[in-house]
Amino acid sequence: MPKIVSSSVVSSSDHATKPDNQPKSLHVYYCLCSEFALVIDADLRQLPRRRTDNAIIISNTRRTYKLTAEAGECVLLKRREGYEKQFRYHCPRCQLVIAYEMNEHRKSGAYTYVLDGALTENQGHAPANAIIDVVPISASSSAQA
Template identity: 85%
Template sequence: MPKIVSSSVVSSSDHAAQNDQAKSLHVYYCLCSEFLLVIDADLRQLPRRRTDNSVIVSNVRRTYKLTAEADDCVLLKRRDGYEKQFRYHCPRCNLTVAYEMNEHRKSGPYTYILDGALTNIQGSAPPNAIIDVVPTTSKA
């Protein structure tokens, strides 16, 4: 007679509560609600770039997947000279959401996420996404 071997697996939603908060994944969406980024850190806790307040994502220390599409290279004039940015945009609405300094994805030390371009709540824009512009009156 053959030997019968059985095994069982117990699953519970309690395991989700036991996971360490630092090891959880964070999901971010474009302003149009398109899924764009999953990362192992909260973007609000990452350092920011002084020149444009973009979130600095280390390509060495962080694990992430950015589903934005590569866009054109843009040359910006900065106070200290020029800066070349290889930009990424949302595949759904074409909003620019991130950039790198190197042409190939994740080949440089950092990826920069533009301030206010992503939200962690689908269908809801972050407070810094929309800036009120005060109209100026011109004197003729």
Template identity: 60%
Template sequence: MPKIVSSSTVSSSNFDENQNDQRQKLQIYYCLCSEFLMVIDAELQLLPRRKSDNAIIVDNRQRTYKLNAEPKQPVILKRRDGFEKQYRYHCPRCELFIAYEMKEERKSDHYTYIVDAALTDVQGIAPPSALLEPTEVK
């Protein structure tokens, strides 16, 4: 009976161009303190905005993303047409308020809202809108 002297495994990676294109479409966002916070399959500037506070609307049914943020206690806000309960997410490093949802469990609601000017796509540089005076949205 013959003896097996050695065994070898052949491994190769064969990336499709489509896979590479999908990786390039991912957008990375940082907190103003330079902490990595979000990777998403769309540019935040192109997503719709909420009229009440100009927050960026991320549709949890259409978008794929990961948000690296710590939840805090819910906050109840008085709005023109009643009250709104927000489950807020904060930067784990500097605790800046960056996002919120309307339900307690992450991504259990249809939308996640990203606070206007809380994230930047260039690490260490604040977006221009973060330096503007806040305006009251009516």
């Protein structure tokens, strides 16, 4: 009878370490519809934000990330300083715009911007800044105005 030899390799993410011996951690984010959208090597809450629209700034040279979004339309916005061209990315499931870049090709520019409130860490739960309370206008108050 022939001898059967087998081997197995166990891989774990806790074996990967940073140069300062701290374990690497990946952060996973979901669209508001619960679709997987982003995995990144940093906590989005710790990243800088844009002053114009409070979008989260992800450096394409300093960060390692994977954005699973589909390229959408190009939008031209008027800002105080002039005009801004945004190449938007949307959720493949619900079509919600979740990010944008200033260049047409993905990661070809310096930064990728994630819209404020578009992603959540907890699948199926919207972040607090995703919902804006709107005060309903009654018919009587609109008639007086």
